[in-house]
Amino acid sequence: MSPPSASVFVRCSCGHLHWGRYGAAGLLLVDPARGVLLQRRAWWVHHGRTWALPGGAIEAGETAVKAAAREAFEEASVPAEAFRAVSASVVDHGNWSYTTVLALADGAEARVANTESAEVRWVDPDDVPGYPLHRDFAAAWPGLRDRVGQELVLVVDGANVVGSRPDGWWRDRHGAAERLRDQLAELARHGVADPDHATVTWWPRIILVVEGKAKHVTPTPGVEVVAADTDGDSKIVEVVAQQKARVLVATADRELKRRVEALGASILGPGTLRTRLDAL
Ligand SMILES: [Zn+2]
DSSP states (O other), X not given: OOOOOSOSEEEOTTSSEXXXXXXXXXXXXXXXXXXXXXXXXXXXXXXXXXXXXXXXXXXXXXXXXXXXXXXXXXXXXOOGGGEEEEEEEEEEOXXXXXXXXXXXXXXXXXXXXXXXXXXXXXXXXXXXXXXXXOHHHHHHHHHHHTTTTOOEEEEEEHHHHHTTSOSSGGGOHHHHHHHHHHHHHHHHHHOEEOSSOTTEEEOOEEEEEEEGGGTTOOOBTTEEEEEESSOHHHHHHHHHHHOOSEEEEEOOOHHHHHHHHTTTOEEEOHHHHHHHHHTO
């Protein structure tokens, strides 16, 4: 038996009607050179003629990212290969939720692709409030604006995180670092919660810093590997200093924490990270 159709209105506990039995999702596509992609809704759809994001109902069993990508393709002809999901935020109404997926475009072309959209346009983020926006998008925009163009980089102190759990890692430091790398690759696909905003998930760029007997660990899709020739801490500080994005450093080393926090980075405790990795 097929699941109930996603394409229905839901009477929400907030008092409004919302579209999508399993919630809805939209794609906030950001092109640093052109701005953000907005869509003017056709006159006949709910909240017609207003500007919002390409998006729609999440299908049964579909992730919010998949739904946002599918809708962006159906409505604005943007192929999934033309962007990279960077973060997502959820507005949760209890029996209905809306997920906005922020993605970085890499030369993506957009055009009106079905009858639900009247026009698609790249808009300078500063000009967005001047458009007649859909009620919910207008309410969400101030919070989304801060994350337009933002990325998260997770720098992992390999030796410190491996050493945080007495599981016999000292017998095979290379193998232990490889296992950590493979778990981090899984994390790159699933994302990490924003330490300051529980409703925000990031798909971070992950940099694993290795040293000593683990320094020949090779990279894998989703995880870059940087080897320290001598001092791992100094290499981590160097990597953090090179980043323009927001940086999260996974370490429990007190002196290293002080050095990277001085560069503006935030700290993720190895215990918190490993709990998250174990849950994948
Ligand atoms: Zn609601």
